[in-house]
Amino acid sequence: MVSRADQVETSAIGALMRKVANLERAIRELRAARRLEAASIGAGGLTIRSGGAAVVEDTDGRRIIRLGKVPFPDGSTKPGLVAFRTTAEGGEVAMSLFDGVLAVWDRQGNIVMATDEVSGQGIARPWLPVTWAGVDYTQWPGTTSGTFGVILETLLPRQQPRIFLRLRHTTDVSGTTGELRVMCAGVQLGATVPVSFAVNTTDIGPVALPDAPFGTTLGLSVNARRTAGTGAVRAAVTASWTQQS
Structure with a gap:
């Protein structure tokens, strides 16, 4: 015959086992669940400590x-x-x-x-250059050579893939003509520019710069030559910048 004390003990053990089973089931559900689907933090805020x-x-x-x-x-x-x-x-x-x-x-x-x-x-x-140029064309660099030679040059850190330039150009004697071209690391940028006895403006680009690793210093120049006449072919860069693709 089971005593009253044994019945109480058996009942308590059964209740405890049911609680353990319920806890195990809850843990499994928590592990399988998608946690913190949506949450808000009040005035207390959230603090992460100890290198977290x-x-x-x-x-x-x-x-x-x-x-x-x-x-x-x-x-x-x-x-x-x-x-x-x-x-x-x-x-x-x-x-x-x-x-x-x-x-x-x-x-x-x-x-x-x-x-x-x-x-x-x-x-x-990035570094942003500011370009200045004189307005008196008689002071602009020039050449009387019949072959292309450098009349303007600069250095360019390659940080963007394209470049824009604005050229002003003329010859200084009536009847004189010539040509300009912009060169970068041995590559011509844009088309060859015709020059006559008149102050004109030509935009080059935006055009792609030659391929080179980021930060590489590229040489950039304006080359000129005389194609007819006795005067000089002259030019100035009045604006230039690099830009994105």
Whole structure:
């Protein structure tokens, strides 16, 4: 005959086993569930401590944003923010913010835009040239040679793929004609420009620059030659800039 005490103990054990089973089922459901489908954080905010990070991934597990401690290839970590391109390979940095420096990266890992944190104002990249030119054509560089020679030259850091130039040109004696061409690293940019005894303006581009690694210094020149007459062929670059594709 089962005593009253044994019945109570059996009932308690059964209740405990049912609770354990319910807990195990709840744990399995939580593990299988999609968690935090939608949430909002109130005035208290969200704080991540002890070197943690918040990571946003797409449905394929590729990183989109990482905020907090960001690992570097040398094994170090820095607090910051990184936005990634969601390419098939994943992990390609598009934008970063470390130590107050905001940078935008191209697909080859070059910084194409960054803030200047040394001075505390403006941008570090890209560099923006400002072009000046005289208006007195008799002071413009020129040539009387019948073969192409350099009358203007400069250096260009290749940070964008295309360039635009505005040329002003003339000859300085009636009846004199000539030609101009813009050269970059041995490649002619745009068409050959005819020159006569009149001050005219010709735009070159935007045209593609020669292929070269990012940041490569390219030589850029305006070449001129006289095709008829006794005067000089003269020109000035009154504006130029590089730009995107």
